[in-house]
Amino acid sequence: MAIDLLKDRGTPLEQQKFTWKDLVQPTYSKLDDDAFTRVRVILMNGIEAEALRFGHSCARMNRDLQVHLAKVRRIEQHQQTMVNWLNPPDQSPLETTIGFEQVAIEVTAAVALKEPDPYLAQVYRFGLLEDFDHLYRYSALMDRVEGKDANTLVQSYTDIVPGRPTSVEHRDAADDIRRAYQKDRAELATKLHAFTIMSAEHMTHDYYMTVGPTYADPVGRQLYAEIASIEEQHVTQYESIIDASETWLEKWLLHEATEVYNYFSCVESEGNSRVKAIWERFLDYELGQLRYVADLFEKMERRDAAEVITSQLPSPIDYVSHRNFVRETLRAELNLTAKGEEFVPFDQESDLSRRQREQLNSEGSPSDFVSAGYIWAPGTELTRQAPNVSDGRQRQQPTAH
């Protein structure tokens, strides 16, 4: 199916309708559906959440756009509901968390591979290795606290091994700001990639901040606190790669184009027919929303929408395992850190980042505690070794390798 971002009219706003029954659809199956169905649902919930978040920020700064924003945002909110409610009730918050990290790994890897700007591709690879580590730490939590195998969720598509250790991901805030693309030079793909990953990371942060305190085990509560802090760093990184000189309407247009692009990618890869029908319906809705905003843009800014978006969408996101790419990145770039806008070997990190990390870890590192010596095995680590029961005596701190 060929999409023309400048010509397609999609479903007109007035025809974008819902009922409560419609918003709450049968869910996908945690057991039988492909892991990438969960990945798409989690990502699209994040994309819709960003549509709302942006719409509200924009409304607070632009009185003349408020009615238009309210109209579109009401639909975005209902879209987010329908998508997010596809998650099944037998999927615990920690299980959904595993899905969030699989999104951050596989979708970021797909984007890193397609990104035309080499600096930004590096930014994605850098973030990727950190989220890759989160999957391993949360998997250790799930195994060691609940006796469950995270691979029942990732379905062997994504390796469960350490990445850049979470305990060394903590940096000074200034070292999370990157160089931005330039709006007049960047390709549409670059813009859509940035909006997509920023949205995913923001939703991840907000999700951990919501479910973290519902976890009973103290190490689990600490681990959510620690990883949520990294996700805040990631949001900081990914929003900084977007050109801040884009106008509000230009950003709105790009948000709608991002939604079109992502629903299109979902339609192209979805195997669950009921879920696919939702992606198709919302692709048409987003084309209608894009049209509405493009008309507004042309009327209010007296510019052609073609100055911001092109007719043709970039190639869709590949929902496949990126195991080999991730492993190559691990081998080559594990030892990097960020210093200002640049990536440098870890021993050249800034003093401020070192101090920040030492401060936060000074009473121990949750991600190290939870995964000390942890090696994932099919059916949990209890298939490899007998449990090590605490003798009730004092701790020995885990040591870094």
Place this chain on the structure above:
Amino acid sequence: MATTQPDMGINRTGIGTSPRLSGDMIDATKEFRPSVSGDERQIAYVRGDYAREADKLGSVPPPPTAKGMAKTALQGLKSARPVQFIDKLGERLGFERSGVRVYEALISKFDHTGGFEGGPERMEVEQILREEFEHFRMLEAAIKKLGGDPTALTPSANFHATMTSGVIASVVDPRTSFAQCLEAALLLELADNDCWDALVQLADRAGQNDMVADFEKAIRDERDHLLKIRTWLAVAQGRAGATNGG
């Protein structure tokens, strides 16, 4: 009549789904090793740190009236542990009240997915529901009689509610079958049986003879519930013929 057997299908959770991909998973663990040494005991240490500083879940409220206070005090011989007694009465009250809602969900499951050959009649499930309701009301009266507040959520009630939250979640999920949900009822009834036994002993120790008599009636009901649920499950799983009794 619904089938009581699970379907065979395309479950993707095991490593058998793709031997090639799962072989890769295992290979990765050989190349990329743990970043810190140690084992799961680190988790126990953190639990210890927090246990040392933690507050309790909460407390049992004092009796709301002076009259209640006097009554509780009267019965409050040291060996009677009145605070514990109120805590456990509150626990049963909450459990029975949730039990009513679980059986309501079970009945709608029965109506929509259907029962099975040799399984219960709708009336039989309704009867269990009614008895759980009676137990709830009886406990309400018992707590009032001791001068306690039956609307308070006691620590033990809260603890049991956390334990049984999965029971409620599994019976209200539209994807679960009536036969599956009988397992949730089994979990409830097993706990119910033991907890009522304990409660009779506590009532006896508190010198509450009327309660002992009432609670013994509840125990007889719970024995009957457990036997019925076990029998239906045996039939549902093909472990017994479609005969009654156990």
